[in-house]
Each structure stands twice: as C-alpha cells, then as structure tokens.
Amino acid sequence: MDHHHHEQGSKDIESMEGAWRSIERNESSFYENEKESESAREPLLRKRTLNTTSQIAIVGANVCPIESLDYEIAENDLFKQDWRSRKKVQIFQYIVLKWTLALLIGLATGFVGFFNNLAVENIAGFKLLLTSTLMLEHRYITAFLTYGGINVVLAAASAALCAYVAPAAAGSGIPEVKAYLNGVDAYSILAPSTLFVKIFGSIGGVSAGFVLGKEGPMVHTGACIANLLGQGGSRKYHLTWTWLRYFKNDRDRRDLITCGSAAGVAAAFRAPVGGVLFALEEAASWWRSALLWRTFFTTAVVAVVLRSLIQYCRGGNCGLFGKGGLIMFDVSSSISTYSTADLIAIVFLGIFGGVFGAIFNYLVDRILRTYSFINDKGAPSKILLTITISILTSCCSYGLPWLASCTPCPADLHEQCPTIGRSGNFKNFQCPPGHYNDLASLFLNTNDDAIRNLFSGGTDNEFCISTLFIFFIAVYCLGLVTYGIAIPSGLFIPVILSGATYGRIIGTLLGPVSDLDPGLFAVLGAAAFLGGTMRMTVSVCVILLELTNDLLMLPLVMLVLLISKTVADSFNKGVYDQIVKMKGLPFMEAHAEPYMRNLVAGDVVSAPLISFSGVEKVGDIVLALRLTGHNGFPVIDEPPFSDAPELVGLVLRSHLLVLLKGKRFTKERARTGAGEVFQRFGAFDFAKAGLGKGLKLEDLNILQEEMDMFVDLHPITNRSPYTVVETMSLAKAAVLFRELGLRHLCVVPKTPGRPPIVGILTRHDFMPEHILGLFPHLHSHK
C-alpha cells in the first residue's frame, strides 16, 4: 500500500497512520473555515455536519449515510470467466425474469394503488358521513369535535408510524427516487419498512383531511415495490433466489425502479402514458428505448389491474368506494372556438401561474428549513408538529365554510341538491333544506372530490367568487405548511387544488366576456400551477389529458404550461430539484456548470490517494479499509511484476471484503493467478448486495498471522476502468462521468515517467459545494 507521493520503499503502517492523522487535521480546519459562509440557500446538511462533500443526506428529516451507485461493468477476470461460461439458458432465464418482474411490479403497484384508494374512500367517507349526519341534527360542536378528533387521531397515527418505524417515508419521496435513479443510494429509502409506512402513512394522512396527495407517495411506493421484488423478498425462497442473482447489480436495479416509479404514477392518476412520461421527464437520469418499452408494459398492467378492480367495485362490493375513487375527471366540456381575448386571458393565466408557482417553491423551501429544526428534536416533536397542523387544517375546513352564505339549489340538475351521500357538488352544511354551502362543498370533501367539483363544466355559477378566493388562500397556505410534516405527503394534489381554484376564479371573473367554461379554466389553472412548481411539461400535459379525458384542450394546456414554466424558471428551480439539493443528495446534473470549463480534472481530485500493489499484504488492505471510507482503490503493478509502475486497474471495497473473507492467502509475494480464485468463488459471490446488506469490515475475522501474508488482487481488479488525463477540463470529465453512470473515474498523468495514476474522481468531487469550496474565486464567475 502506497501513498503515491511517497517513495517506493517506505510503506510502514506507522507513516501511513501519521499521514492520515494529518489529513484529518487538515480536514477539520478546512471545515472550520467553511463555517462562515453559511447562507439560507445552502443544503441543510452543511450546518449540521460540516461535511462539504455530502457523504450523508437528510432522508425524511433524518440524517443517513449515502452511497453512490455504479453502472460501470467491472471487467475483471471473474466477470470475463462468467461471461464466457454464460449459457443460452441463462440468457433466457434473464429475459423471462426481466419481464416477469415488470409484470409483478405492475400487478403489485396496481393492487396497492387500488387498496390505498379503497381505504381512503372508506375512512374519509365514514368520517365525512358522520360529520354531516351530526350537522343535520344541528349538533355543530359535536360535529366539529368528531371531525377534528378523527383527523387528529389519523394524523398522529401516521406521524408515529413515520417517526418511529421509517423516517425515510416522510414527504413526497419523488426527490429520493429521482436521486436514486441519478445514482445516489441513501440508506433505507427503498427498504421494506419504508414501503409499509409509505402505504399506511399515506392512507392515514390523506384520510385525515390534510391538504396533501397520495401521488408522490405512490411513486415512492412503486419504487419500493420494484426494489423489494428485485431482491426476491427474502433469502428464504431459494427457487427464485438463484434466478434473481442476475439482478444483483445497480444497473438492473435502476431499470426495475424506473419501471416502479412509472407504475406508481400510472396507479395514482390512472394515467399509463403519463406514468411513462413522468419517469422519463422527471425521475430517470438515464434512458434507452428498450426501457421505454418495459416501462410501458408495466404501466399497461397497472391500467388493466385498476380497470378490473374498479369494475368489480361497481357491483357495490367496496363499501363507500363509489365513483369518487381514483381521480378521473371526465370534463368533456365541448370547447367552443376561442377568441383572441380568451387567448390573452390564457396567456395571463400562465404568467401568473408561473409567478405563484415560483413563490410556492420559495416558501416550501423556507418552511422546510424551519421545520427541520423542529423535526430534529426527535420523534415526539415530529408528532406534535403534525397534530398542530392537523388541528389547524380541521379548523380551516370546518370553520371557514361558516363565512359563506347559503345558495339556493339551481333548478335544472341531474344530481341531488343538497347532497345526501358522501361526495357531491352540493354540501348542505348549516343551510336550510333546498340550499347548499358552496365553500363546504370544497372543504368538507376529499381533495379528489374538491378537484372534481372545480373541474366540472356547465356549472358556471355554482361557486361564488368570494368562496373561491377564501378557498384559494386557505389551500395555498395549508399546502405550504403541510409539506414537511412527518407523514407521506405528495405535492401534486395541493398544487392542482390551488391551481384549479385560481383558474376557476379567473374563469368566473371572465364569465361575462368569455365563451369558455369556468371548468376549463380550472384545468388550465391547474396546468399553470403544475408547470410553475414542478417544471414538467410533457408529462403533466399527458397526465392532465388522461385525467380529464379531453384531447381537444391539448393546445391550450401546452400553451399555459410553456408560459408558466418559462416564467417560473426565471425565478428559481423546480420544487423537486430544490428538495434534492436541500437534502444534500449529490445529484449530478445533465449539463456541466460553466465554471467547470476553467478547471481541469487534476484540480479537484482528492489527495492523498491510497493504492495497492498487484499482490498486497493483507494487513495493509485491512488497514486501508478501516482508515478510509473509499469504495475504490487503484491497483499498481511494480517492478518485480512489471517493467515500470503500471496501472492494473481499480478494485472495489466490496470485492476486497469478499476476497479477504475467502482467506486464500499466500506466505510469499507471488501471483497466484485467476484459477485459484475461481476454485473458491463463483461469479455471483461478488455480485453487489443492496445498500447495507453486503459484507462489512467487522464481519471479517482475520488472524494476526494472516495479516503478514499476501493476496493476489489481479483476479478481482477491473482491468479497464474509464480514465481521463489530468489536463482534461472538468466539464468534459463531468460529462463522461454522468453519461456513463460511473462511480469512480481514474485520473492519469499527462506526461510519462510519473506514478501511473494521479487520483480518483467520485461523484462528490463534481459537486458545486466541493469545487467552490476549493476555488472560492469561482463564485464570481458563476
């Protein structure tokens, strides 16, 4: 083992430990210098850990270690051996399994999505039915206490699940899935416990009447299901286990989780094409045509499952699950030809939608930072915060309708007025018979039903303008304060809800001068808000089309989305990108930052480099593994084995641990060759386990006399890692790193005669915080 700045001979452990101590000293002083440059827009983690290269992240209000994923194929001898011996039947097994898994992911996500809706419809329906029965009996206080009490109990239960069982399940989950698909694996974000809490926490949260959605959690749920199925459930099922070994690598896992997140969107919105596009536009960082097809297959399965289950429920077998279940808004208002004045109105709708969206993103960021201090204090304060917000929400949704006056029911109606059952456009509330309270129709309903009411066409005067104003302000503010509490909470529904109200306000105001339906304006308003916060275009457009089942409004939706996204982009980033950054997840952007052109790869490599000889002393390996957290080490052959120092390749920590566990050591420094290793190990012994599941250094039990023995690293060394020359611009190196999905990028010297490797670039070396920390003067070039 060898720090390459040392000379060849001096390899004693003492000097190495000394070197390490000095590095640690340097680092701590480095971080202390960093302290002064804190600001409100920085990742939350910097304040907590003083670690600028973000080896840990905040996942669901907790700090946890993260790992980079590696999509490079490590071409070592074992891999080559495995490749040559791979039989036709194995390739067939792989293809069959790939499609079976896609099918299973679709089935499971479809069922979970349906179960989620069924539970919400029944719990929330029961709650609302009970409240309205009490209201009819004029027992208003009891009604409020019942309503608020059920909400608080549901909220507290969800928050407790989240806080004690799986903190990673809090929040939307889309930022975490997005980061995973970019190559960042944070501990437990896709664990079975997270899946469990995500499903039941989401049911509780939505039933508790919060202004939040089940769409984001469904995406996370889909990803968790995909991860779980890819692991084969548990080690107990030996039959599938042998087949599933093909999926024990980051590349196949990534594909499965892409399918899972698309399935999640498809299940949440009943939008199979929208799901594919969402995965493509927002979630995935890498994409290829073959994956498009597999994702499409998964979402098609979801659509079929949902359709069959809804068909089954039409028979009245599902309790209170009526037409309300699974949002699907048949707007189908015939669009009359729109005038120029309408177009101008729509342009303004888009512009202000963008502004509101940007403000929303800014405020979400600030509120999340504030909440993080509360959530830091532990599980009880998380639950307390959730209960506070729940009480606030209950007060709003029960209290504000008293401000609205009663409206007499319109004469020519197909539906009951006032509404008797659970859902419907005309809630009675405090009004005399034959009248309805339009604000209660929005507040005392599930969010899905409220959106359906807002989108409904041919109901121009159902909501008066003051009602819409009150509802807009309440929903916009409640949506802001709700995201960030410790329950699974999606952002789609709050954004659609406030956007639809905003659109309907505009539509109602324009009523006298426009031929367009206020329901159509509500759809356009929702599009404007979605464009302004999430900055998605094609997928939002297709999701809205599939929700409203009206293709003719496509050009208008497109126009609004383009305008609102453009406007909002001039203020800040999309809400998911913002959350990814705030959580400290080291996300690699698709494009290199401009200042990276002025740096070269050699400028940012982390020194000092720890490298191994081709045949290395066991003790040195163990020491290096113990002292560093590095996951890849260069292997260098030196004069007895080669003419001059020569880079053999890169060896991974996980492979080293497996090799050491095998204990095929030799007394002498001699090459044993690959044959020896093949006798001991099969190719899949080195397959990559999921995060936290692989061997750990503590699992090794190396005897003292073995520490002085040698082991040949050649067979497990990746002989051809991707390399760049130290003088390559950092921007070009970043493109290489990102496009190929690397975990380690070796930097080699430009001129001959120097040690054969300068350093290793990892994901953290490309992070703006790291680079700007090293070169503060670049801030001005930014």
Place this chain on the structure above:
Amino acid sequence: MDHHHHEQGSKDIESMEGAWRSIERNESSFYENEKESESAREPLLRKRTLNTTSQIAIVGANVCPIESLDYEIAENDLFKQDWRSRKKVQIFQYIVLKWTLALLIGLATGFVGFFNNLAVENIAGFKLLLTSTLMLEHRYITAFLTYGGINVVLAAASAALCAYVAPAAAGSGIPEVKAYLNGVDAYSILAPSTLFVKIFGSIGGVSAGFVLGKEGPMVHTGACIANLLGQGGSRKYHLTWTWLRYFKNDRDRRDLITCGSAAGVAAAFRAPVGGVLFALEEAASWWRSALLWRTFFTTAVVAVVLRSLIQYCRGGNCGLFGKGGLIMFDVSSSISTYSTADLIAIVFLGIFGGVFGAIFNYLVDRILRTYSFINDKGAPSKILLTITISILTSCCSYGLPWLASCTPCPADLHEQCPTIGRSGNFKNFQCPPGHYNDLASLFLNTNDDAIRNLFSGGTDNEFCISTLFIFFIAVYCLGLVTYGIAIPSGLFIPVILSGATYGRIIGTLLGPVSDLDPGLFAVLGAAAFLGGTMRMTVSVCVILLELTNDLLMLPLVMLVLLISKTVADSFNKGVYDQIVKMKGLPFMEAHAEPYMRNLVAGDVVSAPLISFSGVEKVGDIVLALRLTGHNGFPVIDEPPFSDAPELVGLVLRSHLLVLLKGKRFTKERARTGAGEVFQRFGAFDFAKAGLGKGLKLEDLNILQEEMDMFVDLHPITNRSPYTVVETMSLAKAAVLFRELGLRHLCVVPKTPGRPPIVGILTRHDFMPEHILGLFPHLHSHK
C-alpha cells in the same frame, strides 16, 4: 508526420508513399477475400463497392459519401479563448435564437404540412370528382383512362423530380433522419433541393393514388426545414448570420433536427404529443430533458398553426379541402364493457398482426433489393418503374371494385347515400341509384378517407367480408411494391390501411359473438400492424389516441401493441432499422454486441496510424490530407519539445485546412504559440460547416516553397480527447463512444515506454461487418 511503427528518424515522403501503396494492396486483397461471404441479408453496398467499413451509403437509390458527426467539444486553445471571452449578451443571443428557431421550425413545418394536405385534397379530389362524373354518365372506359392517365402523369412528374433533382428525397426519409440523429451525415439528405422535391414529390405521389403516405416524408421535410433554418438560409442575410454562428456545430444541429422531425410527425398526424414521443422513441439517439421541452414547444406551435389554418378553411376558402383534410378520425364509439372472449380475440389479433408485420418487413427488404438493381440503371428506368407501379395501382383500384356487388343503401343514415361529393362512405361506382359499391368506397378514395371509413363506428354491415378480403390483399401487396420506387413514400399509411382492414375483417367475423364495434377492431388492427412493422410502442399508442380522440381504448391498444411487437421481434428487426442497415448507414446501436466482450479495443484499430508532430512541416500535412480520408490525426510532441514522446491531442482535418489556408508558416521548427493564431483567426473561423460546405484540399493554394516551412499545430489541437486503454474490452469502448457521441476515440497503450498512441477508433471500427470481417470466427459466437 510519422507512422508510429517507423523509427523516429525516417520521415521522408517516399517511404510514406511506399507504405501507403502497400496498405492499398492489403486492402484490396482484403476486400477480395470478402467477396465470397455475400448473402441476401447483407448491406447492399458491400456488393457494389467492396467497402466493408461503409464510408459511403445508399441514399435514395444513389450512392453517396457519408460523414460521421462529432458531438465532442474540441477543447483547443481557440475554444478556451472563446469560452473565456464569451459575454453575457452572447449567451442571451444564443438562448433567444434557440427558441426563435424552434418557433420558426414549428411555424414552417405547420405551414408546409397544411399546404401538403391542401394540395393533395384538391388534386386528388379533382381527379376523383372527374372520374365519378364520367362514371355517372356510364363512360367507364373514358373514366378509367382519365383516372389512370392523371395518376401516371402525377407519378411520372414526381419520379422525374426525384430522379433528376434530388435522389435523396425518394423513400420515407425516416431511416436517414434516424441515422443523422445517430451521428451519420450522408451528402444532401438534408439539402434544400431534397426539401423541395420531398414536398412536391410527396404531393404528386399521394395525389397519384399510390398506396403510400405523406407521414414519413413529413418527418424528413421537418428535418430539412430545421437544417435550412439553422443554416440561416444563405450567406446573403448578414444580419442573422452573425447570430447563427452559434449553431455551426453538430450538437446544436442535432437538436434542431430532432425538433424538426418531431414537428413533422406533429404536422402529419396533428398529434403534438405523439410527435414528441416519436422523436424520442424512434428518431433520436441522444436525449435530455431540456430538449424534450424545446421539442414540445415546436410541436405545440405546429398544432396551433394547423388549427388556425383549418379554422380558416372551414369558411370554404380552400377549394375541395373539406373535412377530409388532415387525418383526424373521431371514432368515439362508446366502448361497452368487453368480455373475456373479446380479450382472447384481441390477443389473437395482436399475434397475427405481429406475424403479418414481420412478413411485411421481410418482403419490403427483398423487394427493395430487387428494385435497387432497376434503380441502379439510371433515371429513366426509375421513372419507368414508377409508371409501371402506377398503372398497376390504377388497374387494381379501378378494376377490383367491379368484383363487388351493389349493396342497397341502409335506411337510417345521417349522410348521403350514394355519396355525391368527393369523400364519403358510399361510392356509387357502377351501381344503380340508391345502391353503393363498398369496395369502390375504399379504393376510389384518398387513403385518409379509406382509413376513416374503416375506422368508422356504428356501421357494422357497411362492408361485406369478401370486399374486405379483396381490399386487404390488394393493399398489403400494393404497399409492398410501392415502397422503394423513386418518389417520397411513407410507410405509415399502407400499414395503417392494411392493418385497419385486417382488424375490420376480424371484427366483422366476430360480429355475432362480440359486443365490440368493427370500427374499434379496425383501430386495434392498425395498432397491431404498426407494432409489427415499426416496433414502436408508446409513440404509436399516443399517435393513435390523438388520431382517434378516444382515450378509453388505451389499455386495449397497449395490449395489442405489446403482443404484436413481441411476436414480430422474434422474427426480424423493425422496418426502419432494416432499411438503415441495408443502405449501409453505419448506425451505432445503443447496446454493444455480445461478441464485443471477447475483443479489446486494440484488436480493431485500423493500422497504420498517421500522426503529426506538434510543429509539423506543411508539405507533410498536405500529403497526409491528400493521401488519407482521415478526419482526425493525433499530434505527438517529441524530444526537442518534451522529455519523451507525448500525446498532445487530436487535430481535425477541417481545422487543419483552415489553418493552412491562413498561411502563418515559419521557416524554423519552432512553437509560435496561440497568440499568433488568435491574431489571424476568430473562434468561429473554425466552426464546423455543413457537410460538403467546408474548405476542401483543392481550395488551398500552397506554394512550393511553403511546403518546406513549418506550422505550429498546438493552438488548434484538442488537448484532451477521450481515450481508452488498448486492453479495454471493445464493448466498454463502444458504450463510451456511443454515449458521448464521439467521432474519434484515441486508444493509448497499456504499458509505458511505447509510442503514446496506438490508434484511433472511429464509428466504422465498431460496425459488425468490420469486426466480423477481421475476426470471422466470432460468427459462431454471435
């Protein structure tokens, strides 16, 4: 200049020319050995040119040179200088221009698409009106002669345009656009003359009643428009020229052409979302989120333009352009809940659709190979072939309806029967009043109207089963023989037409046992055929949804597409991939072939390598440029300038030509530095011109005394080309090459002490024909 196997000293031109002669000898003997391995599935070019590495391609029946595109940023001194001096205002200009170009592409493609439809509707409408008027007067022979005569004249005119003006405009154009977006530029495929012929040839071809579509040509038209606008039209417009210089590189051109091809699909089908997905799934090889948005903007503009123009035409200002213009089939048949029996029928529909699609692809391939011998003989034989097919088509469409018996008009109809005007479901043909000929309704109509008739719902007994059988066989065969003649011809319409007939046959047969409408079966049949031939899934699905405006059939369409694609994939490749391969376009697949794992990069590099010194003699450069067709040369610094031979980087042919044209030579071998070059050149002097537009070697006028002078190559050398070690597996090198969109990939030696570069990999070195030519034993591993 230096062949690296030579020793340092011997650099005389004689020895180099000797070397070259020996290479040429080797190559010719190599190609002669290749001759024996010909087969029917090989690229056509191999037979013609004996060039296995396909430096030329067949574009529209003519052989033409091709060039690889280069998406790597060549980081030489000039680029760095330019980057540092780039001002905020220039970045702003670039962004404004980017969006303006997207807008212009959308507008232009929308207008052209509308013009295309308008012309076809009027020409074909006039022809059909004239024919039916003559038929009503019982002048059957005159009617046939008029009908056939007009067809032949239109066909001959289109073929003449194609054969004499722009041979590249023949065929669909989608394979060429796909290859361009993969990085292959064949001469004149995006030229203004091609655009002209594509537009007018397509109008002629569609009006002539061929079984072909305008959809493929529209994609090519969109790409041509994008290319033309990106070039700024001509050098005359100096105002835009200075701004457009930012787009003089392959990367920005690629983005524009992606937008253009999406706009083409959007204009052809009025399917903006489908256009984006088509560009993503089928056309583009590289993709990123930002491009998704720009493409979406372009297609939105197309949709708005088309909508406005159709609105204008509703006023009756467009001649015969009625509801027939621009396919848009409002099926909107209410889907009754389907039974298990229906599902089984649909599964079989998908399976046989896949089989028919695979057979179609196989036969298209064989027929194209046969036609290529005819088309080879020159323009007159191309025109003759077209006229023959035209007469055959006329005979079928006028002759076959005589086989059908007359059907009495159904009683309860909203539309006229028999049809009086141009389009309509009930053509009178030879029948007495009050009757219609159902086969004539399909044949004597535009293809768009025939599809609309087949898709129409609630018309269960309009077509009898024998009619559908005759039409299916005729259309399937005519579609096959039509593709490949020298006119712009798309494959979408023939495939949809025969698929819809096939589906309607199944629907009619199942009529007694199924509740589903035969019109719905026609849509599903079209989906099955599209899946079976083109192998697209998501985009076809969305295009069909946007065409039929019925979202509820989505799960069924998905199911059919998945089945038919899976079935067809087990037989052969998609039709566009097949044509790309046959034309000899060196397309880089997204995944590496399995046998590439058994080879290393060093195995396939083309020897011998020609390299330059950092300061090189002008005469040697000129000679190397003259003797080789290489586009990149490594630059190596040698002992007077460095300690040991050291790779400086890569210099491009186009940059060398500009440098030589500048004539800043020195008498002595000395480094002049970058300053000298900056005085003479601006950054954009080295910007890449379009294919065939850059400087040529013949444009240089180097005097004899200048030949012995020296020029410093350092300022124009790309200092950090991407490199791989010679021992890296070819599969990994291919992934790097493809993902980064490279043109040259430098292979460096593994061990120190050897010349600093082993060779350069180009696109042709990764082609299966080249590799399997070098290593024939790999055929067995395939």
